[in-house]
Amino acid sequence: MEHTRTETWSIEDAAALYRIEEWGNGYFHINADGEVEVRLKDRSPLSSISLLKIAKGLQERGMKLPVLLRFSNILDDRIQHINESFAQAIKDVGYQGCYRGVYPIKVNQQQQVVEEITKYGKQYHHGLETGSKAELIAAQAYIDDPEACIICNGYKDEEYIDLALRGISLGINTVLVIEMPGETEIILERARVLKIKPNIGIRMKPSTVASGHWTDSGGDRSVFGLNTTQVITVVDTLKREGMLDCLKMLHYHLGSQIPNIHDIRIGATEATRFYAGLIHEGAPMGLLDIGGGLAIDYDGSRSNSSNSRNYTTKEYCDDIVEEIMSICKETKIPHPTIISESGRALVSYYSVLLFNILDTNIFWDENQKEEEIPEELLPALDNLLYVREMLNEKNTQECLNDLNYYREEIRNKFLYGTVNMRERAVAEHLYWSIIAAIYKMEAKGAYLSPQIKELEHQLSDIFYGNFSLFQSLPDVWAIDQLFPIMPIHLLDKKPDRKAILSDITCDSEGKIDQFIGRSDHNTTLPLHTPPEDDDYILGVFLVGAYQETLGDLHNLLGDTNVVSITYDEEGKFLLHNELEGDTVADVLSYVEYDPKQLEAKIRTKAERAVQDGLITTQQRRKIISAYTAGLRGYTYYETDQED
Ligand SMILES: *Cc1c(COP(=O)(O)O)cnc(C)c1O
Numbered sequence: 001m002e003h004t005r006t007e008t009w010s011i012e013d014a015a016a017l018y019r020i021e022e023w024g025n026g027y028f029h030i031n032a033d034g035e036v037e038v039r040l041k042d043r044s045p046l047s048s049i050s051l052l053k054i055a056k057g058l059q060e061r062g063m064k065l066p067v068l069l070r071f072s073n074i075l076d077d078r079i080q081h082i083n084e085s086f087a088q089a090i091k092d093v094g095y096q097g098c099y100r101g102v103y104p105i106k107v108n109q110q111q112q113v114v115e116e117i118t119k120y121g122k123q124y125h126h127g128l129e130t131g132s133k134a135e136l137i138a139a140q141a142y143i144d145d146p147e148a149c150i151i152c153n154g155y156k157d158e159e160y161i162d163l164a165l166r167g168i169s170l171g172i173n174t175v176l177v178i179e180m181p182g183e184t185e186i187i188l189e190r191a192r193v194l195k196i197k198p199n200i201g202i203r204m205k206p207s208t209v210a211s212g213h214w215t216d217s218g219g220d221r222s223v224f225g226l227n228t229t230q231v232i233t234v235v236d237t238l239k240r241e242g243m244l245d246c247l248k249m250l251h252y253h254l255g256s257q258i259p260n261i262h263d264i265r266i267g268a269t270e271a272t273r274f275y276a277g278l279i280h281e282g283a284p285m286g287l288l289d290i291g292g293g294l295a296i297d298y299d300g301s302r303s304n305s306s307n308s309r310n311y312t313t314k315e316y317c318d319d320i321v322e323e324i325m326s327i328c329k330e331t332k333i334p335h336p337t338i339i340s341e342s343g344r345a346l347v348s349y350y351s352v353l354l355f356n357i358l359d360t361n362i363f364w365d366e367n368q369k370e371e372e373i374p375e376e377l378l379p380a381l382d383n384l385l386y387v388r389e390m391l392n393e394k395n396t397q398e399c400l401n402d403l404n405y406y407r408e409e410i411r412n413k414f415l416y417g418t419v420n421m422r423e424r425a426v427a428e429h430l431y432w433s434i435i436a437a438i439y440k441m442e443a444k445g446a447y448l449s450p451q452i453k454e455l456e457h458q459l460s461d462i463f464y465g466n467f468s469l470f471q472s473l474p475d476v477w478a479i480d481q482l483f484p485i486m487p488i489h490l491l492d493k494k495p496d497r498k499a500i501l502s503d504i505t506c507d508s509e510g511k512i513d514q515f516i517g518r519s520d521h522n523t524t525l526p527l528h529t530p531p532e533d534d535d536y537i538l539g540v541f542l543v544g545a546y547q548e549t550l551g552d553l554h555n556l557l558g559d560t561n562v563v564s565i566t567y568d569e570e571g572k573f574l575l576h577n578e579l580e581g582d583t584v585a586d587v588l589s590y591v592e593y594d595p596k597q598l599e600a601k602i603r604t605k606a607e608r609a610v611q612d613g614l615i616t617t618q619q620r621r622k623i624i625s626a627y628t629a630g631l632r633g634y635t636y637y638e639t640d641q642e643d
Pocket residue numbers: 104106107129153253255256257291292293294341342343344345
């Protein structure tokens with residue numbers, strides 16, 4: 001279908017439809033050509049580049065979709081943003097402590113991310129948070145700044161503790177956080193053996209339970225942290241052992257993506273009371289670690305819904321600093337260094353997934369011509385035809401009820417053999433044509449009732465995308481998280497279709513049917529009829545946090561291709577760190593096939609076929625080379641075969 005510029009459609013309409021200005025946070029915009037552009041440096045238009053141009057450039061270089069794009073400049077901008085927001089809040093109220101961020105490696109463990117954060121973050125002494133031995137081992141290699149901290153959370157065995165203690169003797173500013181009562185003894189024991197003085201933190205269990213998806217870290221039943229009685233036990237143990245002077249930090253974590261600022265305030269108040277309590281017990285302290293939780297506005301609604309947040313970074317910093325300061329004043333204690341463990345807020349904007357649409361299933365096309373119903377089929381359709389005749393704007397609900405009733409009747413008659421297959425087919429078609437007519441009448445109004453929205457959903461197309469939900473967007477599947485999804489081009493044309501998305505796993509769960517939109521959550525996404533002679537490319541945005549490592553190998557669709565784009569000092573865009581995604585041989589070996597053995601089996605099979613006279617030796621060669629090329633190939637749908 002030809003895309004014609006429509007008089008009444010502008011890129012501003014597209015921006016409003018997909019809410020890009022609300023969730024894009026200055027990083028993503030629509031340019032005058034109707035393409036999505038990313039602004040890499042200081043959110044300045046000078047540093048903007050079109051995602052379509054990137055995709056085309058990659059395709060010219062032989063890299064195929066789907067591809068994950070990473071923008072390290074955005075990471076820099078985020079680090080700057082959070083550090084400067086805290087610095088400003090501290091300055092505004094005359095707070096006497098400082099701020100130190102630590103990045104929790106689990107949020108995106110990619111080497112590039114950790115390298116960039118420690119490199120760019122050095123000017124702010126941004127450190128790292130680790131939750132396991134592997135993360136600590138990575139962190140120790142990258143931290144290169146005695147003022148930046150490594151905060152060690154998670155369950156700790158002797159080896160984890162020894163690694164951390166030896167880090168201290170290397171001059172790495174490391175804090176060992178006691179998460180479970182039993183850890184105290186092991187830490188003290190290992191410190192004695194290695195003769196290294198530990199910095200100890202205590203993770204408290206906040207009684208505040210924040211709202212949101214990922215907030216099980218608060219409350220009595222949270223699996224992490226010490227309750228008040230256990231905190232006292234740790235203090236008494238440290239006193240008894242003469243080690244209370246090692247207690248430097250209080251830590252808490254309310255959970256991730258906390259939508260409501262109210263919960264954040266209460267959490268800070270409760271924690272500062274504990275902090276003051278520990279000082280009054282005689283611990284030196286000095287560090288108050290407020291954990292993560294700073295949320296991202298995925299749906300652009302600026303609300304306290306679980307995919308959004310009702311506050312800005314500035315408000316977050318202001319409220320935390322003020323809350324801590326006021327309790328310090330009341331309890332007459334010095335202002336602590338504030339540590340936060342923001343992960344999501346740092347890395348979400350960093351990655352964008354691009355994929356192409358492979359096919360569409362147009363469920364109902366309102367422009368199709370109605371065919372004449374053959375005379376002999378009419379009697380079976382009597383009731384449905386009557387509904388069609390009676391339908392007007394005032395009785396849509398009644399007609400909808402009748403329609404469903406008569407369709408059921410026809411299906412029953414089919415079961416008893418009194419309606420034949422042809423009659424049923426025409427009846428089904430007629431049913432949907434009347435549904436479409438009802439939807440058209442109702443959709444004119446500004447308000448769509450849930451029932452009409454349901455009709456919209458039922459009439460929508462299915463667009464098949466070249467990606468795996470389970471590999472690239474696991475939280476969409478696991479917890480119905482919403483990510484902004486939109487076409488990255490053709491935005492100067494009005495979208496003419498409403499669709500849901502299906503991935504290429506053959507799993508009925510591999511679909512996306514919840515989208516952000518102008519009103520509340522929508523069950524369809526407005527899209528264009530894909531161009532006939534070109535790719536139609538969609539972007540999924542804000543996927544830098546948590547998605548990569550939670551992804552799995554459903555249907556053996558592997559890692560996607562990855563590429564980083566950087567805007568350098570001279571104003572050039574550099575493609576680097578190209579990582580080929582998994583090959584078929586890679587994913588097969590993850591599940592313990594040996595690609596060499598597979599190939600050998602096919603060779604034997606083909607040889608037998610030659611012996612039996614089923615194929616020629618020439619054909620055998622072709623079959624084997626196709627098989628080995630398949631092993632080397634990308635696990636996703638490849639449109640043009642390489643030779
Ligand atoms: C996961 C986690 C974080 C990161 O939380 P975000 O909401 O992504 O900032 C911070 N601290 C701890 C202890 C965590 O487990």
